[in-house]
Amino acid sequence: MAQLTNIRRAPRCGAKTRAGGCCQCPAIRDRNRCRLHGGKSTGAPRGPGNGNYKGGEFTAEAVKERQWLRSIVRTFGKVEKR
Ligand SMILES: [Zn+2]
Numbered sequence: 198m199a200q201l202t203n204i205r206r207a208p209r210c211g212a213k214t215r216a217g218g219c220c221q222c223p224a225i226r227d228r229n230r231c232r233l234h235g236g237k238s239t240g241a242p243r244g245p246g247n248g249n250y251k252g253g254e255f256t257a258e259a260v261k262e263r264q265w266l267r268s269i270v271r272t273f274g275k276v277e278k279r
Pocket of ligand 1: 210211212220221222230231232233234
């Protein structure tokens with residue numbers, strides 16, 4: 198019976214149902230969706246394989262690079278201002 202109580206406490210899937218509520222199925226381990234709502238899916242493809250890809254300016258890599266550059270500008274900008 199220990200297993201049944203574990204299931205009751207498992208994190209629930211948060212997918213919206215057509216009835217308007219939440220799915221409430223137990224989510225797949227380490228994910229927040231159940232087996233019916235993409236729990237096993239690795240998500241949409243990264244990069245040009247994704248249909249919403251436009252020019253690569255918003256890939257995780259490009260965004261990181263801009264953040265890094267801005268942090269440098271911020272640090273050195275402060276020093277010159279005094
Ligand atoms: Zn679900």
